[in-house]
Amino acid sequence: MNVPPPTAAPLTGPLTVTGTAVSLAGIHKSFGPHVALRGVSLDVRPGEFVALLGPSGCGKTTLLRALSGLDRIDAGTISIDGTDVSRVPVDKRDIGMVFQSYSLFPHLTAAQNVEFGLRMRKVDAARRAVRVQEALDMVGLGDRGGRYAHELSGGQQQRVALARALVTRPRVLLLDEPLSALDAKVRVKLREQIRRIQRDLGITTVFVTHDQEEALAVADRVAVMHDGVIEQIGTPEELYRRPVSPFVADFVGLSNVLEGVARGAEIEVCGRVLPVLGPPVEGDVSVYVRPEDVAFTLDSGGVDATVVASSFLGSLRRTSVRLADGTIVAVQHDASDRREPDEAVRLRFAGYPVVVRPR
Structure with a gap:
C-alpha cells in the first residue's frame, strides 16, 4: 500500500515551521550478525529538541538514519505527524539533515548550495532568491552568499549546511554530530545559535552527539543510548540528578x-x-x-x-x-x-x- 508522506510546508511567505510529532515504535535494525537497534521506541513532541546521547557504537546514528530513511528498518514503525513513513523514501519524508561533514558542493557558492533543494523542488527563481537570502540571514551569513566553501571557515560552512537544511521548510530537522569537527569556542557558539533558531522556528529536532555537555546544554530532553537501546530519556536535570542505571550515572556527568x-x-x-x-x-x-x-x-x-x-x-x-x-x-x-x-x-x-x- 502506498502511504502518502507528510504534507510539506509551503515554500512561499515568511519562514515559519509548525512543530511536528515524531514517533518511533519497536525499531529493530541489524547489519549482518550485528544488532544495532533492539526494539527502540521514542516519541518526540511537536517543536521539541531531543538529543540522542551515547558512546560510539550505541546505535544513535543508526536510529537517526532510520528516521531519515537513509537506513531501512527490519521491524517497527516510524510516524511523522501521525503518518507511517516506515517505507517512504528519504526524499519524500520532508526532513532536513545536517551532517558532521559539511557536504557542501565545492563548485557552488554558499547561496547556490542553499538554493539547491529549492531548485530540485522547481521553485521559481524570484522565490528562490528571497528564500535563500532569508535562510542565510537567519544563520548570520547574509553577506557571505557569494563565497565558495574554501573561502569560509569551518563554522561558517556548517552554518551554510544548516541554512540549506532549513530553506525547504522541513517538518523535522536531524543533526548528526554537526559540531564535532569544530574547535571548542566555535562549537559552543554554533550550538547556541542552532538552539536559538530551533526555538524561533519551533521545528521538531533530533540531535545526535557523544558529547554530554553539548546534549545537556541544548536539549529539552536527552535519550541516553547503550547497546542498541534507550537506557533513559528525560530532561537534563532528571538524567543528572536521578539516573536510572549505573551506565547513565557513569556516562552523564562525572x-x-x-x-x-x-x-x-x-x-x-x-x-x-x-x-x-x-x-x-x-x-x-x-x-x-x-x-x-x-x-x-x-x-x-x-x-x-x-x-x-x-x-x-x-x-x-x-x-x-x-x-x-x-x-x-x-x-x-x-x-x-x-x-x-x-x-x-x-x-x-x-x-x-x-x-x-x-x-
Missing part, C-alpha cells in the same frame, strides 16, 4: 565509584548512610556519588583522606584525594579553596540519593 553495603533503601559507604535511587537492594554494591556531593570538612567524624592533585577549572576546582583503602575520590568545590598534594583532609558526603550496582 561520578565517584565507591564500595558500599546496601540494606534495603539505604546504603553504607565509608561509614556514612546514604539513600538509594531505585528499588531496594541488599549486599555488597558499587556506589555512584557525584563530585559536588562530596565536601571537605573539619568535623572529626569526617572520612580521612590525602590530597593527590587539584585542578583549577575557572569558577570551581576539582581535587582528587586518596582514601585509606587507596580509592581515589574527586571533590568539586570553590575555586578559592586550594588544596596541596599530600595534604591531610577529611570528607563528608551529602545525603543525596545514589545509584548502586551489585558487586
Whole structure:
C-alpha cells in the first residue's frame, strides 16, 4: 500500500515551521550478525529538541538514519505527524539533515548550495532568491552568499549546511554530530545559535552527539543510548540528578565509584548512610556519588583522606584525594579553596540519593 508522506510546508511567505510529532515504535535494525537497534521506541513532541546521547557504537546514528530513511528498518514503525513513513523514501519524508561533514558542493557558492533543494523542488527563481537570502540571514551569513566553501571557515560552512537544511521548510530537522569537527569556542557558539533558531522556528529536532555537555546544554530532553537501546530519556536535570542505571550515572556527568553495603533503601559507604535511587537492594554494591556531593570538612567524624592533585577549572576546582583503602575520590568545590598534594583532609558526603550496582 502506498502511504502518502507528510504534507510539506509551503515554500512561499515568511519562514515559519509548525512543530511536528515524531514517533518511533519497536525499531529493530541489524547489519549482518550485528544488532544495532533492539526494539527502540521514542516519541518526540511537536517543536521539541531531543538529543540522542551515547558512546560510539550505541546505535544513535543508526536510529537517526532510520528516521531519515537513509537506513531501512527490519521491524517497527516510524510516524511523522501521525503518518507511517516506515517505507517512504528519504526524499519524500520532508526532513532536513545536517551532517558532521559539511557536504557542501565545492563548485557552488554558499547561496547556490542553499538554493539547491529549492531548485530540485522547481521553485521559481524570484522565490528562490528571497528564500535563500532569508535562510542565510537567519544563520548570520547574509553577506557571505557569494563565497565558495574554501573561502569560509569551518563554522561558517556548517552554518551554510544548516541554512540549506532549513530553506525547504522541513517538518523535522536531524543533526548528526554537526559540531564535532569544530574547535571548542566555535562549537559552543554554533550550538547556541542552532538552539536559538530551533526555538524561533519551533521545528521538531533530533540531535545526535557523544558529547554530554553539548546534549545537556541544548536539549529539552536527552535519550541516553547503550547497546542498541534507550537506557533513559528525560530532561537534563532528571538524567543528572536521578539516573536510572549505573551506565547513565557513569556516562552523564562525572561520578565517584565507591564500595558500599546496601540494606534495603539505604546504603553504607565509608561509614556514612546514604539513600538509594531505585528499588531496594541488599549486599555488597558499587556506589555512584557525584563530585559536588562530596565536601571537605573539619568535623572529626569526617572520612580521612590525602590530597593527590587539584585542578583549577575557572569558577570551581576539582581535587582528587586518596582514601585509606587507596580509592581515589574527586571533590568539586570553590575555586578559592586550594588544596596541596599530600595534604591531610577529611570528607563528608551529602545525603543525596545514589545509584548502586551489585558487586
